[in-house]
Amino acid sequence: MATGLSPSTRTERVFSCPPFVYDEVYGSDGAPRGHWAKFLTALRSVPAGEFSRRNEQADRMLRENGVSYHSVGKGGSTARPWRLDLLPMLITAADWAVIAEALAQRARLLNLVIADIYGSRSLIDDGTLPPEALYANPEFLRPFCDIGRLDQVPMFMYAVELARSAEGQWWVMADRSEAPAGPGFALENRIVSSRTMPSAFKQIPVERLAPFFARLQNSVRRRTPRPGDNPRIVLLSSGPGHPYYFEDVYLARYLGYTMVEGGDLAVRNDAVFLKTLSGLVPVDIVLARGAESGLDPLELGGYSAHGVPGLLNAMRSGNVAVTNTPGCGIVGAPVFMAFLPRLCQRLLGEPLKMPSISTWWCGEADSLAYVMDRLDQLVVKPAFQKSGGEEIIVSDLTVA
Template identity: 45%
Template sequence: MQSPMQPMSSFAYAPLEGCFDETIEADGTFRAAWDPLQQRFHRLGVTELKRKWNEARQIIRENGVTYNVYGDPNGMDRPWELDPIPHLISAKEARILENGLVQRARLLNSVLADLYGPQKLLHAGVLPPELILGHPGFLRPCHGLHVPGGNYLHIYAADLGRGPDGQFFVLSDRTQAPSGAGYALENRIVLSRMLVEPFRDCRVHRLAHFFRSLRDSLRSLAPHNRDNPRIVVLTPGPHNETYFEHAYLARYLGFTLVEGNDLTVRDDRVYLKVLGGLQPVDVILRRLDDDFCDPLELRIDSYLGIPGLVQVVRSGNVAIANALGSGLVETPALLPFLPAICRFLLNEELRLPSVNAWWCGQKESLEHVLEHLPSMVLKPVHPKKMSRPIFGQRLLASEREALIRSLRQHPQDYVAQEQLRLSTSPVLNQDQLEPRHIVLRTYLCNTADGYTMMPGGLTRVTRDADSMVVSMQEGGGSKDTWFLSEAPVSNFSLLHSSARPVELTRGGSDLPSRAADNLFWLGRYTERADGKYRLLRGLMTRLAEKTDPADTPEVPFLGRVLSIPCVSIALKIEPATVWGEKEIRREIFDTNKIDSLASLLHSIHRVAGTIRDRVSTDMWRVLTSLNEFPDEETELGEVLDLINRHISTLAAFGGLAMESMTRSQGWRFLDMGRRLERSLHLLRLLFGTLIHQSPAEGNLLEAVLEIADSLMTYRRRYLSSLQAAPVLDLLLADESNPRSLAFQLVSLMEDVEALPREANSPGRSAEERLMLSCVTTLRLAEISELSEVDSKGVRTRLAELLSKLETDLWKLSDTITQHYLIHLQRTRHLAV
C-alpha cells in the first residue's frame, strides 16, 4: 500500500507504506533537506524537467558512459542508467555517516593487519579460526608481507541502507578493489550540468577535493621516485563490467591505464612495457581481484595478473592499493563479530551498526536462522560460490527444504542477514515519479591525517518497487548523491598542485605497446570502413540511377574491387557479371564476412573501447555515433543516407586526429594505421578498375575519382575529358593531393622515421628501408608508361607497380608489429 500522493514539479508521488522514504515525512510533508529542491522542481515543471533530462541522457550517450552486463548479448556496453532526481543527505546525517565510517575503515584495516600478522583475533577466540583459515580470500603468500605504514585499505567503500525507522545500517564492506567512485563522479558532472540552479541553491559539497586527496595519497605510497612517481590503474580489460570507470578514473587522476600484459617484473621491480623500452612502476591502483594479480604465487590460471608481483611487493619495490589480501574482510560472515572485534582492537564501541547477521558455522546461529528462515537473506561466506542472495520468504516448499539440507550439511558456507526493508526514493519513470528501494555506496581514502570520506557517493536503485535486489547487473539504475552543507561550499576543482614540482616532458615514448597496437588498428579499421563506405556509395548511386545494366558498364569493375583480397592475385579475378542489391546487402550486413560494414563497425567499437582513456571526449563522441546501424530489412535508400552520414562522421574523426591530437607516439601509430590502410585501399581500387581497360572508361574514371574524393581537383585542373594518365598522376604520384598514394607514403615515411630506435643503432631500420623503397619506386615511375595498354587490353606495368607496392606495405605492417606491438618481455632498451 502506498501513502497519499505528494506533488513535486507537477508530478504526483506516493511513497511505499512500511518503508522510510528519503523525501517525504510520515505526515506527508517534505523533509527539510528536500524542501528547496522540490520547490525548484515545481518551478521547472514537467516539460522543462523532461527536456533537461533528455539533454542529460544525450551527454551520457556521447560520453560513452557504459556498464557491461555479464551473460547478456545485448548488455555489453549498455548505457549507464542515471535518474534525474538526486539522493539528498543532510549535513547532520553526513556527520553521522562520516563518524561511523571513519571508525569502520580504521577497524577493518586493523583486522587485516592482525590476520596477516600476529593473528591475535584468532588466538583470543574473538574470531573462529575456521572462518578465516578456510576462506579462499585468505592469501597465505601474503601473510607477513610488508605493507607500507601498515595501511592495507587505501580506499574503502561501504554499502549503506536505512531501516523503516530511518536508522543507517552497513549492508556490506568493499575492501578489495571498491568500484563505483568514477560513476559517482560522472553522475555528478551530468546532473550538475542539468540542474545548475538547484545544485547551487542546495549547497552541495563538491567531489574534487576527495579525488585530489586520493591522488595525493597514492603518490605518497611510492617507495621510489617520490617527486614524480609512475602510478598505473590495473584493469582486467574492456570486458569487465566497470571498464568505463577504470578508464575514466585513470584519465581524471592523470594515471596510466594498463592491463596485466602491459607490465613485467625484472630484478624485483615492476616495469611498464612502452615503445621506449621499460619504465619502472611505483604504485599500482588495482581494479583486479586479489587472487588474479599474480599467477605464480596466487591463482595459477590467471591471465590477467603480473607473474612475480608478490615477490616485488615482498621486496618493498612497489605499492599496491589496496594491499593484496584485503578482499578477506569483504566476507559478510565478519559482520556479526565486528562489535566484539572493535572492542578488542580499538577499545571502542562500534558506532555505525551492521545489518543483523548470523554466521551459520556456529550452532546457535544456525538454529536461529532455520527458525526464522522466512525473514532471512542467505549469502555465501565465499561470494564466488553463489551468484545471488537467497530470500527466504520467496522460496517454494521444495526450494526451502533443499536449502535447509544444504545449511545443515555445509553450515560454514552460509551467512544469514535480516531482510531489511530498504528506504525508498522517487525515480522518474516516463511521465511520473515512482518509489524505488535504494542503497548508498560511499567511499573513504586513507590520507596522512587519517581516513576522509567522499561527500557524496553512488546511490543505486532497484529495478522496480517490488524488488529488494539493488544491482546494476539485475537491471537497476543509479542516482547522484548530494551531501548538503550548512555553509557556502568551495568551488575547488581538481587541478595540478602548483607547489609540487613536476618534470617537464614532451615525449611520447611512455605509450604502452598494447595501447600503440590498439591505436594502430583503430586507424586501420576507421580508414578501412571509410574506403568501404565510399565504394558502396559509388555503387549504390549508380545502380539507383539506372535500371538497365548496360547503362552502368562501370558497375562490374567497382564490384570487382570488393572481391580483391590482395593485388598480387587479382589478375585472375575477372569483373563480376552481376552486381545488384543482394551483393550490396551482403557487403553491408553479413557479420560472417570479416570486411562487411557491420563487422568493421564492430571492430572499431571494440578497439576504441580498449583505449577509452587515450582519445578525447570529442573523438569518442564521433566514434560512438557510428553505433547507429540499420537492420537488414531497411530500404537501401535509407541505408545510403546513413552511409553519407557515416562518411562525414569518419571525416570528422580524421580531422580531430589531425588537428586535436598532440604528435605523440599514440598519434603516430593511429596515423600509420590510417595511412597504411588508405594506401592499400587505393591500390585495390586502381587495380580493380584500371588494369583491364573498360570500353566505357570515361564513366569508370569518373567513379574512381569520386570514390577517391578527388573529382573536383581533377575537374579544376583538366577541363577536358577524363583520361587514364592524368587520373593516375593525381591518385598515384601527386604528393600535394592528400588522397593520393604518394601523399600517404611520404606521411608514412615521416611517421616511421620518428619511431623509437634501438640505442646506438647504425643505419636505417627495416621499416625505414621499406618506406624508402616504396617512395623511391613510386617517384621513379613514369605515368605515361603506367597508363599504356598492351594488346590484351591490360596495363601490365601498372599492375606490376601496384603489386610491388602492396607487397612492401604488407611487409611494413608485419615489421612494425614485430618491432613494437608484440607483447613479450623485451630486453632491448630504446632511445627516443
C-alpha cells in the same frame, strides 16, 4: 549464512510511502524535509515535458561520453548503458558527518582485522573469529601473508553499501574492500546532473567532489616506496571486459595516471617496469582495479588480464607499492559482519558506531538455533560470497 531484511535507501514519493520504508523527502507531517524544500521548489518550476527532455539530454550525454558498465552472466560479459536518475539522493551535512565518522571507524577496524589475518592471527587464537572464517574462505590467499606486514594501512580505498531502516537508522549492507568501484561514476553523474538541472543545483549548497580526488592523488603519491616528489603511478585495469572498465579509463584520465593491463608491465630484478617504445620505465605505485586473486599468476596461478608475474615478490622487496595492498578483499565476505561488534570492542575498545544488517554465522550453535527458529523471515546467502551474489529469500520458496 543468514541476514535480516532491511529496506532500500531508494524511495520515490508519489503520495505516501509504505510503513516499512523511510521517506527521504517528506516528514511524518507530510511537509518536505528541510534540505529538500529548495530543491523541490526548483523542480516544480520545470514543466513535465521539459523534465522528460532533460532526462533524454542526460541519457545522450552519457552515451556520448561512453559511460557504460559490463554485466557478467552465464553468457559472458555484456556492455550496458549507464542510466542516471535526475532526482538525487540528498543528505545533509550533519547526517553526512555522522556517516563519515562511523565509516572511518569501520575502515580503521577492518584494516586492523586484515593486518591480524595476514599477520599474527591472534583473533583466531583467542576465539574472537572462528577458524572457518579464515581457513574455509577462498579469499584467504597464503602468498599475501608476508605482504600485509609491509603496510600499516593495507586497505587504502574502501566503499560500503548503505541502507536506511524505516526509523531512519543507517545500516551497512555490504563492505567493498577489494578494488572498490564508484568514484568515477559519481563524478560523471555529478557533471551530467549539474548540466541538466542547473537551477536546482544553484538552490542548494552541494559539496564539491574535486577535494576528494585531490586528497586521493596526494594519498596515492605518499605510498611510494622510494623517496621523491614525482613517483610513476599506473592504474592496472582488467581490460574492456571488466564491469567497471569505463571507470578505469575515466579515473586514469582524471587523475593523470597511465592506464595499463598486465601485459604492459614486466618485473625485472624484483622491480616493476612499464614497457614503452623507448624501453622499460620503472614504476613506483600500482593502483590495482581488478581482483587481487589474479594479480600474480606466478604465485596465485591462473590467468587474468591484469596479472603481472613476479609482482608480489617486487612488493616484498620494497620496490613497488600496490594499492589496495593484496589481501584486503577477504573482509568483504558477509561472514565478517556477524563478528564486527565484538571485533570492534576487541581491537578498538569501543562499540561499532554504525550497525551492519543483522547477520548470523550458522557455524555457531546459538546462531544456528536462532536462524532455524526464524528461517522464513530471513535471507540466506553463502558466507564467503560477496554482495551481489546468490541469495535465497526463504519466504519465497514453495513447499516441497
